[in-house]
Every structure is written in C-alpha cells, then in structure tokens.
Amino acid sequence: MIVEDSAVVRTLLTHIIDADPRLTVALAVASAEEALEVLEEVKPDVISMDIRLPGMDGLEATRRIMAEHPTPIVVIADSVEELAEDLAERPARRGADGGGEAGGPRQPGL
Numbered sequence: 001m002i003v004e005d006s007a008v009v010r011t012l013l014t015h016i017i018d019a020d021p022r023l024t025v026a027l028a029v030a031s032a033e034e035a036l037e038v039l040e041e042v043k044p045d046v047i048s049m050d051i052r053l054p055g056m057d058g059l060e061a062t063r064r065i066m067a068e069h070p071t072p073i074v075v076i077a078d079s080v081e082e083l084a085e086d087l088a089e090r091p092a093r094r095g096a097d098g099g100g101e102a103g104g105p106r107q108p109g110l
Contacts, residue, residue, distance in 0.1 A: 001044035002028040003035045003061065004076070005053050013048060032061030039069050051077045 002017075002025060004010040010028045017023050026044045029035050032053050047065065051058040062073050 001026050001035060001039075001042055001046075002048045003030075003032060003053065003058065004028070004048070004050045005030050006050075009050075032056035032058060035061060036064060039065065039071075044071060046072045046074065048074050048076055051075060 002010055002013050004013060007030070010030065014025045014028050017025050026042045027038060029038070032049075033055055035047070035049075036056075049058040049062055053061070058075060062075065065071055065073065
C-alpha cells in the first residue's frame with residue numbers, strides 16, 4: 001500500500017513498484033485516515049508512508065498501524081532533515097514537558 005498525498009508521487013511510486021513483476025501495489029491512497037480505514041480489508045504486506053500528510057501525519061499513522069495491525073512500513077521523507085524535524089517536533093506537538101521552561105535547560109533525568 002502506498003500512502004502519499006501528492007498524486008504525482010503516488011503515481012510514480014505505483015509505476016516503479018508495478019514495474020517489478022514480483023510486486024503489486026494493493027492500493028494507493030492520499031491520506032493516513034484513508035489508509036487506516038481500509039487497512040484491515042487490504043491487508044498489505046508492506047506500506048510506503050509519507051511523513052507529511054494533510055490531517056494525520058505519517059508518524060502518527062505509523063504508530064496506530066503498528067499498535068493495531070503490525071505491518072512493515074517504509075517511511076518516506078523529502079529529506080533526512082525533514083524526518084529529523086518531524087521526530088524532534090513530535091514531543092512538543094503532543095504537549096510533552098521536558099522538565100524545564102521553554103527554551104531553558106532540561107532537568108537532569110527527564
């Protein structure tokens with residue numbers, strides 16, 4: 001299964017995968033929500049997941065998929081910097097508290 005919001009990239013990935021006779025794209029969808037909706041029905045062997053998606057992002061979708069229907073997932077990012085940014089921002093988006101004031105030093109052990 002391919003989860004990619006860009007129609008151009010989604011089509012390109014589908015063509016690349018379909019070019020290998022050993023592989024078949026079970027489904028290509030534009031959002032994480034759509035992927036979660038059809039996951040049990042499609043039962044893909046592997047998922048290609050874009051990190052930045054409208055609505056639910058690829059990291060949250062990956063977390064939910066692994067909790068409910070563990071499936072190998074290849075995470076796709078525009079760059080290593082994009083992936084690092086998303087991973088670094090995740091705790092703040094969830095309201096995590098590092099134990100110190102914003103921008104201040106972190107508390108030891110937290």
